[in-house]
Amino acid sequence: MSAVHAVSDLVLTNGRIYTVDPARSSAEALAVRNGRIIAVGTDADVRPHIGPETRVVDLGGRLAMPGIVDIHTHMMMGGQAELFELRFGNTLRREAILDQVRAAAETTPEGKWIIGAQWGSDLLALFNSEESLALLDAASLGRPVMLRDDTYHNRWVNTAALRLAGITEDTPDPDQGSFGRDPSSGRLTGIMIEAAAGLIERTIVASGHYTEDMDRAAVAHSIATLNQHGVTAFLDAAAMQPVLAALKGLDDRGLLTAWASGAMPVTEPSFLFGVAGEELFALRDTFRSRHVRPDFTKIFLDGVPGARTAAFHEPYTPDAVFGCCFRGTTLATVPELVRWIGRCEDLGLSVKIHCAGDAAVTMALDALDVVRSFNGPTRLTHHIAHASYIRDADIPRFRELGMGADLSPFIWFPTAFLEGHKQTMGVERATRFWPNRDLLDAGALMAGGSDWPVIPNPNPWTGIEGLVTRQNPHGDFPGESLWPEQALDIATVLEIFTINSARMMGLGDVVGSLEIGKSADIIVLDQDVLTCPAGAIGKTRVLQTWFEGRLVHGTEALA
Amino acid sequence: MTGAAPLPLTVLTGFLGAGKTTLLNRLLRQPALDGTLAIINEFGAIGLDHLLVETSEERFALLDNGCICCTVRDDLVTTLTGILARRDKGELASVTRILIETTGLADPVPVLHTLLVAPALSGRLAVEGVVTAVDAVNGLATLNAHPEAVKQVGLAERIVITKTDLASDAELERLRIALGLINPAARVLEADMGHVAAARLIGTGFDPDALGRAAVDWFASATAPAGFVCSDPQAGDPGHVHGPGCGHHLPAGVVRTGHAGIETHAFVIDQPLSSPAFFRWLEYLTLLKGESLLRMKGLVELDDDRDRPLLVQGVQHVLHPPVRLPAWPDQTRGTRLVFIVRGIPRDVIERTLARFADVDAAAIKNPARGAMAASGNMAA
Numbered sequence: 001m002s003a004v005h006a007v008s009d010l011v012l013t014n015g016r017i018y019t020v021d022p023a024r025s026s027a028e029a030l031a032v033r034n035g036r037i038i039a040v041g042t043d044a045d046v047r048p049h050i051g052p053e054t055r056v057v058d059l060g061g062r063l064a065m066p067g068i069v070d071i072h073t074h075m076m077m078g079g080q081a082e083l084f085e086l087r088f089g090n091t092l093r094r095e096a097i098l099d100q101v102r103a104a105a106e107t108t109p110e111g112k113w114i115i116g117a118q119w120g121s122d123l124l125a126l127f128n129s130e131e132s133l134a135l136l137d138a139a140s141l142g143r144p145v146m147l148r149d150d151t152y153h154n155r156w157v158n159t160a161a162l163r164l165a166g167i168t169e170d171t172p173d174p175d176q177g178s179f180g181r182d183p184s185s186g187r188l189t190g191i192m193i194e195a196a197a198g199l200i201e202r203t204i205v206a207s208g209h210y211t212e213d214m215d216r217a218a219v220a221h222s223i224a225t226l227n228q229h230g231v232t233a234f235l236d237a238a239a240m241q242p243v244l245a246a247l248k249g250l251d252d253r254g255l256l257t258a259w260a261s262g263a264m265p266v267t268e269p270s271f272l273f274g275v276a277g278e279e280l281f282a283l284r285d286t287f288r289s290r291h292v293r294p295d296f297t298k299i300f301l302d303g304v305p306g307a308r309t310a311a312f313h314e315p316y317t318p319d320a321v322f323g324c325c326f327r328g329t330t331l332a333t334v335p336e337l338v339r340w341i342g343r344c345e346d347l348g349l350s351v352k353i354h355c356a357g358d359a360a361v362t363m364a365l366d367a368l369d370v371v372r373s374f375n376g377p378t379r380l381t382h383h384i385a386h387a388s389y390i391r392d393a394d395i396p397r398f399r400e401l402g403m404g405a406d407l408s409p410f411i412w413f414p415t416a417f418l419e420g421h422k423q424t425m426g427v428e429r430a431t432r433f434w435p436n437r438d439l440l441d442a443g444a445l446m447a448g449g450s451d452w453p454v455i456p457n458p459n460p461w462t463g464i465e466g467l468v469t470r471q472n473p474h475g476d477f478p479g480e481s482l483w484p485e486q487a488l489d490i491a492t493v494l495e496i497f498t499i500n501s502a503r504m505m506g507l508g509d510v511v512g513s514l515e516i517g518k519s520a521d522i523i524v525l526d527q528d529v530l531t532c533p534a535g536a537i538g539k540t541r542v543l544q545t546w547f548e549g550r551l552v553h554g555t556e557a558l559a
Numbered sequence: 560m561t562g563a564a565p566l567p568l569t570v571l572t573g574f575l576g577a578g579k580t581t582l583l584n585r586l587l588r589q590p591a592l593d594g595t596l597a598i599i600n601e602f603g604a605i606g607l608d609h610l611l612v613e614t615s616e617e618r619f620a621l622l623d624n625g626c627i628c629c630t631v632r633d634d635l636v637t638t639l640t641g642i643l644a645r646r647d648k649g650e651l652a653s654v655t656r657i658l659i660e661t662t663g664l665a666d667p668v669p670v671l672h673t674l675l676v677a678p679a680l681s682g683r684l685a686v687e688g689v690v691t692a693v694d695a696v697n698g699l700a701t702l703n704a705h706p707e708a709v710k711q712v713g714l715a716e717r718i719v720i721t722k723t724d725l726a727s728d729a730e731l732e733r734l735r736i737a738l739g740l741i742n743p744a745a746r747v748l749e750a751d752m753g754h755v756a757a758a759r760l761i762g763t764g765f766d767p768d769a770l771g772r773a774a775v776d777w778f779a780s781a782t783a784p785a786g787f788v789c790s791d792p793q794a795g796d797p798g799h800v801h802g803p804g805c806g807h808h809l810p811a812g813v814v815r816t817g818h819a820g821i822e823t824h825a826f827v828i829d830q831p832l833s834s835p836a837f838f839r840w841l842e843y844l845t846l847l848k849g850e851s852l853l854r855m856k857g858l859v860e861l862d863d864d865r866d867r868p869l870l871v872q873g874v875q876h877v878l879h880p881p882v883r884l885p886a887w888p889d890q891t892r893g894t895r896l897v898f899i900v901r902g903i904p905r906d907v908i909e910r911t912l913a914r915f916a917d918v919d920a921a922a923i924k925n926p927a928r929g930a931m932a933a934s935g936n937m938a939a
């Protein structure tokens with residue numbers, strides 16, 4: 001072939017390059033110019049693009065693939081948690097958590113807050129007692145303490161925190177939230193359910209605890225963390241103004257090393273504060289930049305199953321507070337959802353709807369059905385976030401209505417979350433969780449997300465393993481599987497975490513596969529995840545992460 | 560105190576230069592409009608010698624749904640609640656009707672929205688409709704240049720063509736065709752030297768029988784091609800009945816912004832409707848298509864009371880409180896609906912009615928098609 005070959009900036013050679021193109025084809029080499037892929041093929045195909053200035057990286061036969069696209073993260077919280085907060089896993093029990101609080105209190109100046117996460121929601125009943133509150137008060141040495149649960153919907157705080165928030169025994173429960181009370185004495189326990197959590201968070205924000213420097217540092221830290229795990233694009237699932245401002249600020253300085261999309265809440269969520277809805281949408285173009293696309297909105301339609309705040313068709317197990325027949329409630333009606341989805345479509349915004357219970361899923365699909373019937377087809381893809389408890393009849397509707405399934409967080413296997421659900425829903429219903437195989441067979445568009453820091457580590461490889469094995473990749477709950485019939489094969493799962501997530505982010509033409517013209521977002525792995533034992537996928541290490549042909553994680557020389 | 564009968568209210572709007580002030584001045588002198596309180600923007604510019612004039616400076620506020628067409632006239636709430644309060648105290652006893660004048664090219668919708676959504680006004684005023692003044696000389700050019708003008712025509716119950724003495728017959732004919740294409744339901748009147756009989760412009764208040772008859776008239780005009788027979792000698796086929804796709808002898812802009820942009824869809828439904836299902840559908844329609852839904856009116860046969868039809872009216876996102884009529888206003892029974900829309904295809908209304916209002920698709924008929932054909936035959 002005598003064609004003129006453009007000289008590239010970067011060539012990766014001698015690899016096993018899994019392109020995730022529609023044919024699932026493999027290549028040996030790939031050339032990059034100005035951040036875009038200009039050639040993919042055999043070493044011989046790509047060699048003519050090598051010039052004197054070209055960086056040539058020998059992959060040594062390793063697997064390279066497109067960067068991971070995380071469809072559901074919380075960048076500010078993720079970074080804040082890692083940089084500024086106490087972190088513990090949701091399998092930690094009460095005494096161990098209290099030990100951590102005491103250790104933090106000893107080094108925290110008086111009057112400063114101690115913030116931590118995340119206790120397992122299965123501890124809710126234990127913490128909801130005067131006895132536990134007294135232990136927390138003792139451990140905190142007078143400092144105000146707020147500890148988030150593993151759903152991020154609820155909090156456990158101490159007496160000093162209640163005092164700063166102005167909450168007394170006589171304070172009435174807030175709308176769409178409640179204060180935990182000891183079942184025997186009726187007195188406050190420091191448990192803050194849903195909107196009640198907001199009263200504490202608001203108090204912390206008002207105290208000036210978080211600064212703009214902290215915001216930017218937190219988001220930058222989060223992005224670096226994602227890059228380490230091979231993530232090169234993400235959608236922040238509750239992008240308030242500080243998140244968008246930090247992303248834009250980083251991109252303006254050339255420091256944003258991933259494609260970013262943000263879902264702007266239509267109303268102020270219970271755990272985040274500031275302008276939301278129309279006021280926030282109106283600002284979106286001021287945050288738009290080359291890599292920042294504030295093209296989503298977020299609706300919280302229900303809560304979480306462990307706290308009985310998710311909306312289900314069937315009742316929760318009987319309980320002293322909610323009685324025999326409580327099904328949870330939704331935070332909006334079908335017409336309200338219809339109005340929001342219609343309004344967002346008018347603005348060119350896709351909607352991500354948090355639906356943890358199957359009744360919330362039905363309602364979101366019903367609303368989208370109405371919108372599609374009146375508005376006809378759209379290029380936008382709306383999401384159901386945490387598409388996990390789904391009535392059989394609703395499964396085909398995802399494809400019919402073009403509703404994307406946001407599979408997040410990484411809990412497609414036995415976890416402490418599931419133990420909490422078993423308590424509130426009974427074992428049989430609780431374990432009909434994540435019908436991923438059914439969704440796949442029904443042609444639904446599924447995308448992978450971490451929901452970090454709801455999941456304390458955004459490492460997608462544990463999630464990817466779990467989608468394949470339905471067993472806990474960390475070794476917890478050994479021998480147990482969650483609904484194993486719903487397992488997926490690794491090639492499908494890699495698509496879910498790359499091209500599918502890219503499509504659901506509206507970036508299907510830019511990222512998600514290694515094809516000519518697309519962004520050179522490439523990761524190099526220490527093992528071949530397509531052929532290694534499924535139980536080893538979670539241990540995958542990302543040796544290099546390239547974002548637009550720039551090395552943003554790892555070293556150029558591969559050991 | 561809200562026991563008193565609602566006060567009839569008319570909105571007078573009109574193109575720039577349409578002679579709205581002259582029209583208003585002459586209208587208010589007619590005995591038929593004794594007791595009319597006029598609300599205008601400013602005294603100086605108008606110079607009315609009428610006794611009952613209030614000024615109200617246009618001040619807009621957005622409804623909290625973020626929709627740009629859902630603006631309300633904040634000032635009117637204050638002005639009108641003030642008037643109603645004085646009336647409750649026995650002042651302004653002679654006031655029997657209110658007329659609100661808007662500035663030229665103003666969107667009449669914020670006024671209508673205000674009257675419908677302000678809680679302080681609900682049930683106290685009977686909105687009779689919109690009267691739009693159109694100038695015979697510049698009317699077509701204004702329709703071409705200003706989408707707001709097309710909207711004013713689309714929303715009108717009655718249209719007054721002013722300055723007819725200054726326009727040629729051919730010009731007048733083209734204007735009439737354009738107005739008919741945009742809003743076939745409106746009654747078009749011509750002002751003779753600035754004069755038009757007030758009785759023909761205003762409604763009959765809140766009398767349910769009259770409201771029913773008015774709705775029937777509106778439906779009849781919307782579906783009958785009468786008055787649409789082309790008398791333009793320039794047209795290739797003089798005497799043809801105008802229909803969709805017509806407007807061949809109008810200036811290009813009118814075809815684009817008027818005829819092709821604004822359409823009237825009429826439906827009859829041969830099946831009693833369930834009230835919750837019908838209103839659920841109507842809510843979805845106004846939520847999703849409100850911006851494109853200039854006007855809707857309907858006489859609805861509900862399955863819970865088939866002898867007393869429900870009169871339903873809406874403007875963009877907002878529905879008037881429905882009125883239960885004591886009886887069917889004419890011999891015809893059955894649901895009749897008319898929609899004046901900008902860019903809502905007929906089949907969207909039809910399909911969604913069947914789907915969300917639980918109507919058998921076969922029961923939904925298009926009366927216009929039959930009426931057109933019948934009238935076409937008569938012409939031939």
Ligand SMILES: [Zn+2]
Nearest residue numbers: 072074237451
């Ligand atoms: Zn989330």
Ligand SMILES: [Zn+2]
Nearest residue numbers: 626628629876
């Ligand atoms: Zn509107």
Ligand SMILES: [Zn+2]
Nearest residue numbers: 789801805806
């Ligand atoms: Zn014609």
